[in-house]
Protein backbone atom coordinates (compact mmCIF):
# COMPACT_ATOMS: atom_id res chain seq x y z
CA UNK A 318 0.00 0.00 0.00
CA UNK A 319 1.37 3.46 -0.95
CA UNK A 320 1.89 6.05 1.72
CA UNK A 321 -0.66 8.77 2.32
CA UNK A 322 -0.01 12.43 1.49
CA UNK A 323 -1.65 13.69 4.70
CA UNK A 324 -3.03 12.24 7.92
CA UNK A 325 -6.24 13.38 9.56
CA UNK A 326 -6.47 12.66 13.28
CA UNK A 327 -9.95 13.16 14.71
CA UNK A 328 -13.02 11.89 12.90
CA UNK A 329 -15.64 14.12 14.48
CA UNK A 330 -17.92 16.20 12.28
CA UNK A 331 -15.24 18.54 10.92
CA UNK A 332 -12.40 16.00 10.69
CA UNK A 333 -14.48 13.44 8.77
CA UNK A 334 -15.81 16.08 6.41
CA UNK A 335 -12.32 17.43 5.67
CA UNK A 336 -10.92 13.91 5.13
CA UNK A 337 -13.74 13.15 2.65
CA UNK A 338 -13.20 16.49 0.91
CA UNK A 339 -9.49 15.69 0.46
CA UNK A 340 -10.19 12.18 -0.77
CA UNK A 341 -12.66 13.59 -3.28
CA UNK A 342 -9.90 15.89 -4.56
CA UNK A 343 -7.70 12.87 -5.23
CA UNK A 344 -5.56 13.11 -2.08
CA UNK A 345 -4.52 9.87 -0.32
CA UNK A 346 -5.48 10.39 3.33
CA UNK A 347 -4.50 8.36 6.39
CA UNK A 348 -7.17 8.55 9.08
CA UNK A 349 -7.41 7.67 12.72
CA UNK A 350 -9.35 8.59 15.84
CA UNK A 351 -8.85 8.35 19.59
CA UNK A 352 -11.97 6.16 19.89
CA UNK A 353 -10.93 3.52 17.39
CA UNK A 354 -14.47 2.15 17.02
CA UNK A 355 -15.40 5.32 15.05
CA UNK A 356 -13.00 4.44 12.26
CA UNK A 357 -14.70 1.47 10.58
CA UNK A 358 -18.16 3.14 10.36
CA UNK A 359 -16.52 6.25 8.88
CA UNK A 360 -14.82 4.18 6.18
CA UNK A 361 -18.00 2.18 5.57
CA UNK A 362 -19.98 5.36 4.95
CA UNK A 363 -17.33 6.89 2.68
CA UNK A 364 -18.54 4.90 -0.38
CA UNK A 365 -16.13 5.05 -3.31
CA UNK A 366 -13.97 7.62 -1.49
CA UNK A 367 -12.90 4.85 0.90
CA UNK A 368 -10.34 3.80 -1.74
CA UNK A 369 -8.28 6.90 -0.87
CA UNK A 370 -8.80 6.70 2.89
CA UNK A 371 -6.25 4.64 4.81
CA UNK A 372 -7.51 3.74 8.29
CA UNK A 373 -5.20 3.05 11.22
CA UNK A 374 -6.00 1.94 14.76
CA UNK A 375 -2.63 2.83 16.23
CA UNK A 376 -0.93 6.22 16.19
CA UNK A 377 2.46 4.68 15.36
CA UNK A 378 1.08 2.96 12.26
CA UNK A 379 -0.81 6.13 11.26
CA UNK A 380 2.41 8.16 11.44
CA UNK A 381 4.42 5.47 9.67
CA UNK A 382 1.82 5.39 6.89
CA UNK A 383 2.57 8.98 5.83
CA UNK A 384 4.90 10.22 3.10
CA UNK A 385 7.79 12.28 4.45
CA UNK A 386 8.03 15.05 5.33
CA UNK A 387 4.84 14.15 7.13
CA UNK A 388 1.77 16.37 7.36
CA UNK A 389 -0.79 15.63 10.09
CA UNK A 390 -4.01 17.57 10.49
CA UNK A 391 -5.43 17.35 14.00
CA UNK A 392 -9.16 17.97 14.31
CA UNK A 393 -9.46 17.65 18.08
CA UNK A 394 -10.26 20.14 20.85
CA UNK A 395 -7.53 22.79 20.69
CA UNK A 396 -7.00 23.17 24.44
CA UNK A 397 -5.62 20.46 26.75
CA UNK A 398 -6.20 17.54 24.30
CA UNK A 399 -3.99 19.28 21.71
CA UNK A 400 -1.13 19.67 24.20
CA UNK A 401 -1.53 16.05 25.31
CA UNK A 402 -1.50 14.91 21.70
CA UNK A 403 1.64 16.90 20.87
CA UNK A 404 3.34 15.22 23.81
CA UNK A 405 2.53 11.79 22.34
CA UNK A 406 3.08 12.47 18.64
CA UNK A 407 6.23 14.62 18.73
CA UNK A 408 8.57 11.69 19.54
CA UNK A 409 7.19 9.82 16.51
CA UNK A 410 8.00 12.63 14.06
CA UNK A 411 11.21 13.54 12.21
CA UNK A 412 12.72 16.97 11.53
CA UNK A 413 10.78 18.76 8.78
CA UNK A 414 7.42 17.13 9.61
CA UNK A 415 4.37 19.31 10.09
CA UNK A 416 1.51 19.33 12.56
CA UNK A 417 -1.64 21.34 11.74
CA UNK A 418 -4.22 22.33 14.34
CA UNK A 419 -7.46 22.83 12.41
CA UNK A 420 -9.59 23.66 15.44
CA UNK A 421 -10.66 26.96 16.97
CA UNK A 422 -7.52 27.52 19.02
CA UNK A 423 -6.53 30.44 21.21
CA UNK A 424 -3.75 32.02 19.12
CA UNK A 425 -1.55 32.39 22.21
CA UNK A 426 -1.54 28.57 22.43
CA UNK A 427 -0.70 28.39 18.73
CA UNK A 428 2.29 30.71 19.17
CA UNK A 429 3.51 28.71 22.15
CA UNK A 430 3.13 25.40 20.31
CA UNK A 431 4.81 26.71 17.17
CA UNK A 432 7.82 27.78 19.24
CA UNK A 433 7.92 24.45 21.11
CA UNK A 434 7.82 22.38 17.92
CA UNK A 435 10.34 24.62 16.16
CA UNK A 436 12.83 23.58 18.86
CA UNK A 437 12.51 20.02 17.45
CA UNK A 438 12.75 21.23 13.80
CA UNK A 439 9.04 20.51 13.44
CA UNK A 440 6.54 22.90 11.82
CA UNK A 441 3.33 23.85 13.57
CA UNK A 442 0.48 25.36 11.60
CA UNK A 443 -2.59 27.06 13.09
CA UNK A 444 -5.35 26.67 10.53
CA UNK A 445 -8.66 28.45 11.00
CA UNK A 446 -11.37 26.49 9.22
CA UNK A 447 -14.79 28.03 8.74
CA UNK A 448 -17.99 26.83 7.20
CA UNK A 449 -19.29 24.16 9.53
CA UNK A 450 -19.79 20.60 8.35
CA UNK A 451 -21.07 21.57 4.91
CA UNK A 452 -18.12 23.86 4.32
CA UNK A 453 -15.57 21.32 5.49
CA UNK A 454 -17.06 18.68 3.21
CA UNK A 455 -17.52 20.76 0.05
CA UNK A 456 -15.28 23.82 0.46
CA UNK A 457 -14.38 25.72 3.62
CA UNK A 458 -12.73 29.11 3.96
CA UNK A 459 -9.31 28.59 5.55
CA UNK A 460 -7.01 31.00 7.34
CA UNK A 461 -3.48 29.67 7.65
CA UNK A 462 -0.79 30.77 10.08
CA UNK A 463 2.69 29.26 9.91
CA UNK A 464 6.01 29.39 8.10
CA UNK A 465 6.38 30.02 4.36
CA UNK A 466 7.87 26.55 4.12
CA UNK A 467 4.71 25.02 5.65
CA UNK A 468 2.51 27.01 3.28
CA UNK A 469 4.41 25.74 0.23
CA UNK A 470 3.99 22.21 1.51
CA UNK A 471 0.25 22.27 2.18
CA UNK A 472 -0.81 24.82 -0.38
CA UNK A 473 -1.79 22.28 -3.08
CA UNK A 474 -4.04 20.33 -0.70
CA UNK A 475 -5.64 23.38 0.93
CA UNK A 476 -6.21 25.06 -2.41
CA UNK A 477 -7.85 21.92 -3.77
CA UNK A 478 -10.32 21.56 -0.90
CA UNK A 479 -11.15 25.25 -0.33
CA UNK A 480 -14.32 27.04 -1.35
CA UNK A 481 -13.88 29.25 -4.39
CA UNK A 482 -15.19 32.70 -5.16
CA UNK A 483 -15.16 33.64 -8.84
CA UNK A 484 -12.54 30.95 -9.37
CA UNK A 485 -10.22 32.07 -6.56
CA UNK A 486 -9.69 29.64 -3.65
CA UNK A 487 -10.79 30.98 -0.26
CA UNK A 488 -7.59 30.07 1.55
CA UNK A 489 -4.51 32.13 2.27
CA UNK A 490 -1.29 32.12 4.21
CA UNK A 491 -1.95 35.12 6.43
CA UNK A 492 1.23 35.23 8.48
CA UNK A 493 3.41 33.24 10.88
CA UNK A 494 2.52 31.26 14.02
CA UNK A 495 -0.85 32.44 15.47
CA UNK A 496 -1.96 34.70 12.59
CA UNK A 497 -4.42 32.21 11.08
CA UNK A 498 -6.05 31.28 14.38
CA UNK A 499 -6.27 34.94 15.36
CA UNK A 500 -8.03 35.87 12.13
CA UNK A 501 -10.40 32.91 12.61
CA UNK A 502 -11.12 34.12 16.14
CA UNK A 503 -12.03 37.60 14.87
CA UNK A 504 -14.09 35.98 12.11
CA UNK A 505 -16.09 34.35 14.87
CA UNK A 506 -16.35 37.63 16.79
CA UNK A 507 -17.89 39.23 13.70
CA UNK A 508 -20.09 36.13 13.36
CA UNK A 509 -21.39 36.72 16.91
CA UNK A 510 -22.12 40.40 16.12
CA UNK A 511 -23.88 39.63 12.85
CA UNK A 512 -25.99 36.91 14.47
CA UNK A 513 -26.96 39.24 17.32
CA UNK A 514 -27.88 42.06 14.90
CA UNK A 515 -30.19 39.59 13.16
CA UNK A 516 -31.64 38.46 16.51
CA UNK A 517 -32.24 42.08 17.58
CA UNK A 518 -34.02 42.92 14.33
CA UNK A 519 -36.05 39.74 14.58
CA UNK A 520 -36.99 40.79 18.13
CA UNK A 521 -38.18 44.21 16.92
CA UNK A 522 -40.30 42.63 14.18
CA UNK A 523 -41.63 39.84 16.41
CA UNK A 524 -42.20 41.61 19.74
CA UNK A 525 -42.50 45.20 18.46
CA UNK A 526 -44.36 44.77 15.16
CA UNK A 527 -46.21 41.54 16.12
CA UNK A 528 -45.08 39.66 13.02
CA UNK A 529 -44.92 35.87 13.04
CA UNK A 530 -41.66 34.03 12.32
CA UNK A 531 -42.87 32.96 8.83
CA UNK A 532 -43.74 36.60 8.07
CA UNK A 533 -40.30 37.66 9.25
CA UNK A 534 -38.78 34.84 7.18
CA UNK A 535 -40.34 36.39 4.08
CA UNK A 536 -38.76 39.75 4.95
CA UNK A 537 -35.34 38.13 5.38
CA UNK A 538 -35.75 36.28 2.08
CA UNK A 539 -36.37 39.61 0.39
CA UNK A 540 -33.33 41.15 2.09
CA UNK A 541 -31.21 38.27 0.86
CA UNK A 542 -31.76 39.47 -2.70
CA UNK A 543 -30.20 42.88 -1.93
CA UNK A 544 -27.13 44.41 -0.26
CA UNK A 545 -27.62 42.25 2.85
CA UNK A 546 -27.18 39.04 0.86
CA UNK A 547 -25.24 36.63 3.05
CA UNK A 548 -25.22 33.09 4.37
CA UNK A 549 -26.50 34.14 7.81
CA UNK A 550 -29.48 36.01 6.34
CA UNK A 551 -30.23 33.04 4.08
CA UNK A 552 -30.25 30.48 6.91
CA UNK A 553 -32.18 32.87 9.17
CA UNK A 554 -34.99 32.96 6.61
CA UNK A 555 -34.87 29.17 6.47
CA UNK A 556 -35.01 28.63 10.23
CA UNK A 557 -37.75 31.24 10.75
CA UNK A 558 -39.91 29.49 8.17
CA UNK A 559 -39.54 26.10 9.88
CA UNK A 560 -42.37 24.51 11.88
CA UNK A 561 -41.94 22.36 14.98
CA UNK A 562 -43.22 18.90 14.02
CA UNK A 563 -44.25 18.24 17.65
CA UNK A 564 -46.43 21.30 18.30
CA UNK A 565 -47.04 22.83 14.89
CA UNK A 566 -45.65 26.16 16.24
CA UNK A 567 -42.88 28.06 14.51
CA UNK A 568 -39.70 26.20 15.47
CA UNK A 569 -37.95 29.31 16.77
CA UNK A 570 -40.77 29.93 19.26
CA UNK A 571 -40.21 26.60 21.05
CA UNK A 572 -36.43 26.96 21.41
CA UNK A 573 -35.15 28.09 24.83
CA UNK A 574 -33.76 31.62 24.53
CA UNK A 575 -30.38 30.88 26.11
CA UNK A 576 -27.44 31.06 23.68
CA UNK A 577 -24.40 28.81 23.94
CA UNK A 578 -20.85 29.87 23.21
CA UNK A 579 -17.55 28.08 23.02
CA UNK A 580 -15.21 31.02 23.57
CA UNK A 581 -14.01 32.51 20.28
CA UNK A 582 -16.26 35.58 20.54
CA UNK A 583 -15.04 36.18 24.07
CA UNK A 584 -11.40 35.80 22.96
CA UNK A 585 -11.96 38.47 20.30
CA UNK A 586 -13.19 40.89 22.95
CA UNK A 587 -10.41 40.01 25.41
CA UNK A 588 -7.74 40.48 22.74
CA UNK A 589 -9.34 43.71 21.52
CA UNK A 590 -9.19 45.14 25.04
CA UNK A 591 -5.62 43.90 25.51
CA UNK A 592 -4.69 45.73 22.33
CA UNK A 593 -6.30 48.95 23.59
CA UNK A 594 -9.29 48.57 21.29
CA UNK A 595 -12.98 48.22 21.97
CA UNK A 596 -14.96 46.30 19.41
CA UNK A 597 -18.25 47.48 20.92
CA UNK A 598 -20.52 45.58 18.53
CA UNK A 599 -18.68 42.31 19.17
CA UNK A 600 -18.48 42.97 22.90
CA UNK A 601 -22.21 43.61 23.01
CA UNK A 602 -22.90 40.38 21.14
CA UNK A 603 -20.79 38.32 23.53
CA UNK A 604 -22.42 40.05 26.49
CA UNK A 605 -25.89 39.45 25.06
CA UNK A 606 -25.19 35.71 24.88
CA UNK A 607 -24.17 35.84 28.54
CA UNK A 608 -27.35 37.69 29.54
CA UNK A 609 -29.44 35.28 27.48
CA UNK A 610 -28.07 32.36 29.46
CA UNK A 611 -29.42 33.90 32.70
CA UNK A 612 -32.92 32.70 31.88
CA UNK A 613 -34.12 32.14 35.47
CA UNK A 614 -32.96 35.57 36.63
CA UNK A 615 -34.63 37.22 33.64
CA UNK A 616 -37.89 35.44 34.37
CA UNK A 617 -37.78 36.62 37.98
CA UNK A 618 -36.83 40.16 36.86
CA UNK A 619 -39.76 40.25 34.45
CA UNK A 620 -42.08 39.70 37.42
CA UNK A 621 -40.32 42.30 39.60
CA UNK A 622 -39.36 44.96 37.05
CA UNK A 623 -42.01 44.46 34.37
CA UNK A 624 -41.28 43.13 30.91
CA UNK A 625 -43.61 45.17 28.71
CA UNK A 626 -42.26 46.56 25.44
CA UNK A 627 -43.88 49.07 23.13
CA UNK A 628 -44.72 48.93 19.45
CA UNK A 629 -42.13 49.39 16.72
CA UNK A 630 -43.26 51.21 13.60
CA UNK A 631 -39.98 51.41 11.68
CA UNK A 632 -40.47 50.12 8.13
CA UNK A 633 -38.79 46.96 6.89
CA UNK A 634 -36.69 49.19 4.67
CA UNK A 635 -35.46 51.26 7.64
CA UNK A 636 -34.68 48.04 9.50
CA UNK A 637 -32.72 46.71 6.54
CA UNK A 638 -30.67 49.91 6.36
CA UNK A 639 -30.06 49.83 10.11
CA UNK A 640 -28.94 46.22 9.72
CA UNK A 641 -26.52 47.12 6.93
CA UNK A 642 -25.06 50.05 8.88
CA UNK A 643 -24.52 47.90 11.98
CA UNK A 644 -23.04 45.09 9.90
CA UNK A 645 -20.56 47.48 8.28
CA UNK A 646 -19.57 48.85 11.68
CA UNK A 647 -19.14 45.36 13.18
CA UNK A 648 -16.87 44.31 10.31
CA UNK A 649 -14.94 47.59 10.62
CA UNK A 650 -14.34 46.90 14.30
CA UNK A 651 -13.17 43.36 13.57
CA UNK A 652 -10.70 44.65 10.98
CA UNK A 653 -9.40 47.24 13.47
CA UNK A 654 -8.71 44.49 16.01
CA UNK A 655 -6.83 42.52 13.35
CA UNK A 656 -4.80 45.59 12.35
CA UNK A 657 -3.84 46.20 15.98
CA UNK A 658 -2.80 42.56 16.47
CA UNK A 659 -0.90 42.57 13.20
CA UNK A 660 1.16 45.49 14.44
CA UNK A 661 1.66 44.03 17.90
CA UNK A 662 2.81 40.63 16.64
CA UNK A 663 4.48 41.70 13.38
CA UNK A 664 2.18 39.65 11.17
CA UNK A 665 1.64 42.08 8.27
CA UNK A 666 -1.97 40.93 7.84
CA UNK A 667 -3.52 42.06 4.55
CA UNK A 668 -7.14 43.11 5.21
CA UNK A 669 -8.12 42.96 1.53
CA UNK A 670 -6.86 39.38 1.33
CA UNK A 671 -8.78 38.45 4.48
CA UNK A 672 -11.98 39.97 3.09
CA UNK A 673 -11.47 38.02 -0.14
CA UNK A 674 -11.06 34.62 1.52
CA UNK A 675 -14.23 35.25 3.54
CA UNK A 676 -16.26 35.69 0.34
CA UNK A 677 -17.17 32.01 0.14
CA UNK A 678 -17.17 28.96 2.38
CA UNK A 679 -17.26 30.68 5.76
CA UNK A 680 -20.16 31.51 8.06
CA UNK A 681 -19.90 35.29 7.61
CA UNK A 682 -19.73 35.19 3.81
CA UNK A 683 -21.64 38.20 2.53
CA UNK A 684 -21.83 40.38 -0.55
CA UNK A 685 -20.61 43.28 1.59
CA UNK A 686 -17.17 41.62 1.67
CA UNK A 687 -16.67 42.54 -2.00
CA UNK A 688 -16.97 46.21 -1.05
CA UNK A 689 -14.76 45.71 1.99
CA UNK A 690 -12.04 43.98 -0.08
CA UNK A 691 -12.22 46.78 -2.66
CA UNK A 692 -12.10 49.44 0.06
CA UNK A 693 -8.94 48.00 1.60
CA UNK A 694 -7.34 47.27 -1.78
CA UNK A 695 -7.97 50.91 -2.74
CA UNK A 696 -6.10 52.06 0.37
CA UNK A 697 -8.50 53.02 3.18
CA UNK A 698 -7.20 56.24 4.86
CA UNK A 699 -5.26 55.34 8.04
CA UNK A 700 -6.20 51.71 7.30
CA UNK A 701 -9.70 52.49 8.60
CA UNK A 702 -12.46 50.76 6.72
CA UNK A 703 -15.04 53.41 7.66
CA UNK A 704 -12.88 56.10 6.03
CA UNK A 705 -12.73 54.40 2.63
CA UNK A 706 -14.92 56.55 0.35
CA UNK A 707 -17.29 53.79 -0.77
CA UNK A 708 -17.82 52.58 2.80
CA UNK A 709 -18.21 56.11 4.19
CA UNK A 710 -20.85 56.72 1.53
CA UNK A 711 -22.71 53.53 2.49
CA UNK A 712 -22.66 54.66 6.11
CA UNK A 713 -23.98 58.10 5.17
CA UNK A 714 -26.90 56.37 3.44
CA UNK A 715 -27.69 53.88 6.22
CA UNK A 716 -26.74 55.39 9.58
CA UNK A 717 -29.84 57.67 9.69
CA UNK A 718 -31.97 54.52 9.70
CA UNK A 719 -29.77 52.93 12.37
CA UNK A 720 -30.25 56.04 14.49
CA UNK A 721 -34.03 55.98 13.95
CA UNK A 722 -34.31 52.27 14.76
CA UNK A 723 -32.12 52.48 17.89
CA UNK A 724 -34.05 55.53 19.13
CA UNK A 725 -37.39 53.84 18.60
CA UNK A 726 -36.21 50.58 20.16
CA UNK A 727 -34.78 52.32 23.23
CA UNK A 728 -37.92 54.41 23.62
CA UNK A 729 -40.12 51.32 23.46
CA UNK A 730 -37.93 49.29 25.84
CA UNK A 731 -36.42 46.78 23.38
CA UNK A 732 -32.82 45.81 24.08
CA UNK A 733 -30.64 46.38 21.01
CA UNK A 734 -27.12 46.15 22.44
CA UNK A 735 -25.29 45.55 19.16
CA UNK A 736 -27.25 48.07 17.11
CA UNK A 737 -26.74 50.72 19.80
CA UNK A 738 -23.13 49.70 20.53
CA UNK A 739 -22.24 50.01 16.85
CA UNK A 740 -23.92 53.42 16.65
CA UNK A 741 -22.13 54.67 19.79
CA UNK A 742 -18.78 53.79 18.22
CA UNK A 743 -19.71 55.51 14.96
CA UNK A 744 -20.84 58.62 16.81
CA UNK A 745 -17.63 58.64 18.85
CA UNK A 746 -15.34 58.25 15.87
CA UNK A 747 -16.99 60.92 13.72
CA UNK A 748 -16.27 63.64 16.32
CA UNK A 749 -12.80 65.17 16.27
CA UNK A 750 -13.27 66.38 19.85
CA UNK A 751 -14.92 64.02 22.30
CA UNK A 752 -15.59 64.01 26.03
CA UNK A 753 -12.30 62.66 27.38
CA UNK A 754 -10.85 66.04 28.36
CA UNK A 755 -12.96 65.82 31.49
CA UNK A 756 -11.71 62.28 32.20
CA UNK A 757 -8.15 63.63 32.04
CA UNK A 758 -9.03 66.50 34.37
CA UNK A 759 -10.60 64.07 36.87
CA UNK A 760 -7.57 61.78 36.69
CA UNK A 761 -5.30 64.68 37.38
CA UNK A 762 -7.51 65.99 40.20
CA UNK A 763 -7.61 62.74 42.15
CA UNK A 764 -4.31 61.15 41.16
CA UNK A 765 -2.01 63.90 39.89
CA UNK A 766 -1.72 61.89 36.66
CA UNK A 767 -1.19 64.95 34.46
CA UNK A 768 -2.63 65.70 31.03
CA UNK A 769 -1.54 66.95 27.63
CA UNK A 770 -2.66 70.48 26.73
CA UNK A 771 -3.90 71.33 23.26
CA UNK A 772 -1.10 72.92 21.30
CA UNK A 773 1.56 72.52 23.99
CA UNK A 774 4.16 69.83 24.64
CA UNK A 775 4.74 68.09 27.93
CA UNK A 776 2.64 66.95 30.84
CA UNK A 777 0.53 69.53 32.66
CA UNK A 778 -1.51 69.78 35.86
CA UNK A 779 -4.68 71.72 36.61
CA UNK A 780 -5.06 74.74 38.93
CA UNK A 781 -6.60 72.44 41.56
CA UNK A 782 -2.98 71.53 42.48
CA UNK A 783 -1.80 75.15 42.83
Ligand code: 6PG
Nearest residue numbers: 447448449505578579580581680
Ligand atom coordinates in the same frame (compact mmCIF):
# COMPACT_ATOMS: atom_id res chain seq x y z
C1 6PG B 1 -17.30 28.57 11.63
C2 6PG B 1 -17.94 28.66 12.97
C3 6PG B 1 -17.51 27.51 13.81
C4 6PG B 1 -18.41 27.26 14.99
C5 6PG B 1 -18.29 28.30 16.04
C6 6PG B 1 -19.52 28.40 16.86
O1 6PG B 1 -16.65 29.52 11.25
O2 6PG B 1 -17.47 27.54 10.97
O3 6PG B 1 -17.58 29.86 13.59
O4 6PG B 1 -16.15 27.67 14.13
O5 6PG B 1 -19.72 27.17 14.55
O6 6PG B 1 -17.23 27.92 16.83
O7 6PG B 1 -19.17 29.07 17.98
P1 6PG B 1 -20.05 29.18 19.25
O8 6PG B 1 -20.39 27.79 19.70
O9 6PG B 1 -19.17 29.90 20.21
O10 6PG B 1 -21.26 29.94 18.84
